[in-house]
Amino acid sequence: MDSLTQIVLGAAVGEAALGKKIGNKALLYGAIGGTIPDLDVFLGLFTDTVTAIELHRGISHSIFFCIILAPLLGWLVHKIERKKNLGWQPWTKLFFLSLITHPLLDAFTTWGTQLLWPFNIKIAFNSIFVIDPLYTLPFLFCCIAVLFCSRGSKLRMRFNRFGLIISTIYLLSTLILKLLAYKKIEKELDNQGIKYSSISTRPAPFNTILWNANIDTKENYLITDYSFFDTKPLKFKKFPKNREKSSRLMKYLNVQRLIAISNDWYIIEKKGGNWYFNDLRFGLIPREDGTSFFAFSYHLIEKEGKIQVIEVPKTKREAQFLMQQLWHRVIGN
Template sequence: MDSLTQIVLGAAVGEAILGKKIGNKALLYGAIAGTIPDLDVLANYLTDTVTATELHRGFSHSILFCLIVAPLLGALVNKIERRYNLGLKPWAQLFFWGLFTHPILDAFTTWGTQLFWPFQTRLAFNSIFVIDPLYTLPFLACTVALMFYKRNSKTRRKLNQIGIIISTFYLINTVVIKYAVHNRFEKALNEQQLSYSKISTRPSPMNTVLWNANIETKDSYLIADYSLLDTKPISFTSYPKHREQSQAIRKHPKVQRLIAISNGWFLMEQKADQWYFYDLRFGLLPKKDQTESFVFAYTLKEDNGALTVQEVPKSSEDATYAMSVLWQRLKGN
């Protein structure tokens, strides 16, 4: 999830654990704990694109990381905040749960988390987008409001409980909606007599009303969207795999790593002697010039056997236009 959401979740966890004893300091240290796992983005400045992508939501989002880092941070803050005389254990508990709830929430997104690192299994329930105002804003309102009450106030505890309950209920509800939408896509495929081997569904940006689906067939991928407000049948668009043309470059180790990152949901295309790799899991981005591109696209540049991978940048103008298209599509077909 986005940084603000993780800060709010971490602050609420900190409040639940130590708010009654240390007041707003519990919110502060909980927010810090909720932020720490996402420091893995620093890898973008320290290593190449493929490695940084592999590291994202890896070790820093694992149970092992929480078990190692929580007592270290607990010991450090216990020294800094000696006046509370709490000892190591309460601080370690605050940091553990602040760190641990971060990857648990991220597991509901499309990218998922390697919670059981060093095992490569990535948990990705695909039920909530990385930014969802309906999850974050009520939670944020409760967390901000409780700050104005004394640490031993019953209202303060009640507000924190309400924020946690509402956000948790919403998160569970996204799974229920996903199940219903997934069945709707499968029904449409069967009605249109389209054979397939795999299907993956996920919500579109910032809502759980409009959903996207990737469907794998023998020679192509079918991509479709479905709004809970739709009245017309689902329409599927086919994107040929063209695996034969990309056979040679696909053997390169970096391309193999990109394929692993995408969980096999990928297309490759050559345009003007330039190869592109598309990660299909995050859907298409409509552009102002009436074309569209995949949200995560990479250029592959070969030079004497070496391969340089770079992510294709996305413009703010296209992002703004895409949101307007999304809003119109969300209202139904």
């Protein structure tokens, strides 16, 4: 999830752990703990593109990391806040809760987390977009309200508890919405006589009414959108896999690593004499000229018996156009 959401979640669990004893400092230290796992993005500044992708939401988003770091932070803050005379254990509890809830929330997104690192298992429920106002804004309001309540007051506890409960209920409801969208798309494929091997669904940006789907068929990937307000049959856009044409590139280690990262949802295509690796999990972004492009695409440069991978820069987008397109699709086809 986005940084603001993780700060709010960390602050709320920090308040739940020590708010009665230390007041607003529990929010502060909880917010710090909730931010720490995402500092792994800075590692990408010192390594290559593929390694940076592999490191993101890796060890820093694991149970192992939380277990190791929580007591270290607990001991450090105990020394800093020695006047509180709490001992290191309560601080350790606060940091463990704020650290572990970060990857647990991220597990509901498309990118997922390596919660069980060092085991190479990525957990991704694909049920919430990385920025979802319906999750964050009510939670943020409750967190701000806590700041203005006296320490230990019932109102303070109720605001914080309400924020945690309503955000959790919304998060769990996204799993139900995902199932409903999956069943609708599955039924639509059967109605149109389309044979497929698997379906991957995820919410469109900023909402859980519109869902994007990738469908794996023998020769092609199909991509579609489904809104709960749709009344017409769904249209499926076809993207040839072209595995034979790109098979030569698949012998390279960097390409194999990208395939693993994409969970096999990928297309390697040649455009203008250059090869590109497209990660299908994050969908298409429309252009005003009626075309579209993949949100995550990587330029593959063959050089000295190796493949260099460079992420394709995100082109300048017209925010107003994208939001209009999103809204028109949310309200139904």
